[in-house]
Amino acid sequence: MSTPGDYDAVRKDIVAQLKKPDYDDGSTGPVFVRLAWHSSGTYDLKTDTGGSNGAGMRYEAEGGDPANAGLQHGRAFLEPVKQKHPWITYSDLWTLSGVVAIQEMGGPEIPWKPGRTDLVDDSKVPPRGRLPDGAQGAEHLRFIFNRMGFDDQEIVALAGAHNLGRAHIDRSGFHGAWVNNPTRFSNQFFKLLLKLKWTRKTLPNGVSQFVYADPDLEEDEEPLMMLPTDVALIEDPSFRTWVEKYAEDKDLFFEDFAKVFAKLIELGIRRDEKDAIVNTDNVKGGYLSAPKKSDTATGPVRAKL
Structure with a gap:
């Protein structure tokens, strides 16, 4: 320990x-x-x-x-x-x-x-x-993120987290990865969003997403995908401006993403002049580590859209 x-x-x-x-x-x-x-x-x-x-x-x-x-x-x-x-x-x-x-x-x-x-x-x-609900559009993004205190530029910067990971049909209802290397942080998400032709596709579960019909894709390979909220970033003029900036300038994206992610994880936190958090929980104050609840991973089986 x-x-x-x-x-x-x-x-x-x-x-x-x-x-x-x-x-x-x-x-x-x-x-x-x-x-x-x-x-x-x-x-x-x-x-x-x-x-x-x-x-x-x-x-x-x-x-x-x-x-x-x-x-x-x-x-x-x-x-x-x-x-x-x-x-x-x-x-x-x-x-x-x-x-x-x-x-x-x-x-x-x-x-x-x-x-x-x-x-x-x-x-x-x-x-x-x-x-956020990935099945929605630009105004939904603003509704969700403005509530937290983020503006259009910050919304697009945070969306760059889609350079990582993949969607699971048994979780979000969507399926696939956004980029070719989903374990490497980059600005590829923005580049691909602008460069490739995204076609709407309805999955077997009835959920609609966008895919790139790559003519060179092998039979056992999955096509890249985008959520409706992702495509909304290039359809909305204000959002698109920042997508274009981040696609062109990786350093700018990294700089802005670092700022907005740091802001995200501090939401709701109040600190004194020495950076000590002054929030208290609903029973006791101070730095309290909660006990472990269970040895079993629990959670919803899949998301409902």
Whole structure:
């Protein structure tokens, strides 16, 4: 067990969990990024509720949200790290795992500060419906992200996380990867979004997405795909401006993504002049690490769109 506050030791053990040959494309990195994202993206600026403080996904009220389908695997992959460092809160561990994963997959270094505390019950878990629905369009994106305090440029920068990972039909209802190398952080998502011809396709489950009909695709290979919310980024003039900028300038994208992801994982966090978090949970204050709930990964089987 490490000394409380030894976040470098935690980082090393997160890195040790990244390679998983039998999981997706051989890496847990993308699911760690999504876990950090979804644990933070419940924030509502108007009511100052939700956000990365609390780790509410440990409770069915949040963990069972169809938008979080599949994240039980990410949480389970981090349990060995939690066991070695029981002093760290889940809310710190989940956000740190996303930051570490992005950098290890070739992305930018993202500022991260500790201090989040874990809720002791589900009374402060935010209501469902605050996370984006990939089947929607541009106005839905603005509705969801403006609520958190993000503008058009920040929305597009965050969408660049789709350079990583893949969609699963038994989770989100969508199927496939956005880019050819889904475990390497880059600006390929934006390049492909602009360069390729995306054709709408209805999957066997009735869900509609966009695919690229590559004439050179082998019979056993899957076509690249885009969500309706992704295609909306090039159909909306304001969003498209930033897609074009990021497709052309990888360094600009990395710089802006680092800023907006750092902002995302700080949503709902209040700190004093020494960067100590002054948020308290609903029973006790201070840095409280919640006990482990179960040895079994639980969560919704699939998302309903």
